[in-house]
Amino acid sequence: xxxxxxxxxxxxxxxxxxxxxxxxxxxxxxxxxxxxxxxxxxxxxxxxxxxxxxxxxxxxxxxxxxxxxxxxxxxxxxxxxxxxxxxxxxxxxxxxxxxxxxxxxxxxxxxxxxxxxxxxxxxxxxxxxxxxxxxxxxxxxxxxxxxxxxxxxxxxxxxxxxxxxxxxxxxxxxxxxxxxxxxxxxxxxxxxxxxxxxxxxxxxxxxxxxxxxxxxxxxxxxxxxxxxxxxxxxxxxxxxx
Ligand SMILES: Nc1ncnc2c1ncn2[C@@H]1O[C@H](COP(=O)(O)OP(=O)(O)OP(=O)(O)O)[C@@H](O)[C@H]1O
Numbered sequence: 001x002x003x004x005x006x007x008x009x010x011x012x013x014x015x016x017x018x019x020x021x022x023x024x025x026x027x028x029x030x031x032x033x034x035x036x037x038x039x040x041x042x043x044x045x046x047x048x049x050x051x052x053x054x055x056x057x058x059x060x061x062x063x064x065x066x067x068x069x070x071x072x073x074x075x076x077x078x079x080x081x082x083x084x085x086x087x088x089x090x091x092x093x094x095x096x097x098x099x100x101x102x103x104x105x106x107x108x109x110x111x112x113x114x115x116x117x118x119x120x121x122x123x124x125x126x127x128x129x130x131x132x133x134x135x136x137x138x139x140x141x142x143x144x145x146x147x148x149x150x151x152x153x154x155x156x157x158x159x160x161x162x163x164x165x166x167x168x169x170x171x172x173x174x175x176x177x178x179x180x181x182x183x184x185x186x187x188x189x190x191x192x193x194x195x196x197x198x199x200x201x202x203x204x205x206x207x208x209x210x211x212x213x214x215x216x217x218x219x220x221x222x223x224x225x226x227x228x229x230x231x232x233x234x235x236x237x238x239x240x241x
Contacts (some may be wrong), residue, residue, distance in 0.1 A: 001184040006056035017208045031199035036190040038143030039208040040188040048078040070198040081158040083142035102149040136162040185210040196230035
């Protein structure tokens with residue numbers, strides 16, 4: 001589903017991302033973790049065709065991704081770390097807009113939207129202007145917009161920031177279930193407990209480079225620490241302790 005080869009991004013001679021290589025298959029949840037400024041958002045923006053790479057390439061569904069690849073973009077969703085929704089629309093108008101942009105069947109849209117509104121406790125709150133929502137409510141509307149058309153690949157940059165504990169748990173369960181249906185999730189997060197619970201594959205990026213990559217069991221094996229949490233592993237490898 002995703003193949004990243006020798007991917008790099010330079011800003012004025014500074015390597016924000018360097019020689020990244022990895023693949024993500026169908027039914028996998030890939031957790032992409034790293035300290036602040038390590039290159040996660042830069043990478044995800046290159047993968048979703050929002051930012052041009054300085055070197056290397058990204059393939060989605062076996063085809064090279066690019067800024068103009070609308071037919072590939074139709075099959076993915078991306079929620080940036082600070083979603084910028086149109087404030088003058090109501091939640092309902094925003095979601096209707098998403099439905100028409102993705103040319104969804106009306107019945108499928110209503111059904112999926114209803115499920116997601118229940119999941120995130122947003123029923124009865126769709127007729128408020130987006131700019132009047134709290135931060136967490138805006139995040140939920142962005143999530144519903146990303147999930148409602150059931151993309152084949154879901155890119156999430158820090159999706160749990162601002163979510164209350166119940167929504168956090170519901171999102172976690174939703175993502176777990178989503179990949180069992182053959183979908184793919186690419187997630188960046190500082191919530192290492194979440195990554196530990198649901199990731200099938202983990203890559204730690206540090207100063208723009210791949211520091212470690214594997215399943216939790218493989219990372220534990222490499223450090224010869226069978227009981228280590230992902231937080232232990234992360235802090236050990238990134239010099240946090
Ligand atoms: N538009 C830009 N111009 C110059 N440098 C940039 C730009 N965007 C990002 N950078 C630099 O690239 C590096 C990686 O930034 P990036 O936002 O990808 O990190 P991140 O891992 O997502 O961080 P965080 O966890 O804080 O969100 C940082 O050194 C950052 O200062």
